[in-house]
């Protein structure tokens with residue numbers, strides 16, 4: 001089995017970002033959603049982010065204006081756009097058309113406590129992303145959209161045909177990571193966030209390093 005890559009999301013501190021890069025973290029996530037307690041622009045400028053020398057810089061957006069995403073991607077020199085809201089396929093198509101083609105699109109599918117009939121609509125949503133997105137990311141649904149530390153029922157993923165590489169997210173920690181063995185299609189990457197924080201946006205690097213070694 002290929003070892004999943006690691007994404008650490010919700011970064012706000014340059015020293016921690018440099019440390020994560022030196023630990024070979026594949027993806028580093030910046031949250032451009034004002035309502036998040038990890039809103040990066042409260043801590044760093046677009047120029048600060050643009051100067052971070054890494055090929056896995058992910059900008060996380062929630063139902064953001066298309067031009068704002070394009071402008072942020074360019075000014076912060078992002079490598080990936082993570083769409084974490086309810087963005088429609090038309091919106092994502094238009095974004096893809098206008099975005100620098102070197103920037104990858106990660107579409108988030110938020111999973112709640114679905115009843116069996118909900119599963120078929122999730123499958124349709126998954127299949128529709130094939131035309132426009134490069135990756136999927138499965139996270140727990142919530143009013144806050146993300147960063148809740150709550151896990152969804154991973155067994156649901158075994159009911160879906162997943163045609164793209166995917167990030168597994170939502171409350172991942174050293175306590176539950178062994179359960180990925182139940183997944184038929186293994187994640188391309190694990191996305192960790194609030195379970196590895198001292199407080200919002202301030203990461204516990206020792207805990208991350210321990211987790212990375214265990215992965």
Ligand SMILES: O=C(O)c1ccccc1NCC(=O)[C@H](O)[C@H](O)COP(=O)(O)O
Nearest residue numbers: 009036145146147148149170171193194
């Ligand atoms: O982290 C946030 O505050 C956040 C807010 C709104 C949308 C997305 C957000 N985070 C994006 C991520 O990719 C998180 O890593 C993901 O939601 C998992 O977080 P957690 O459950 O805390 O591990």
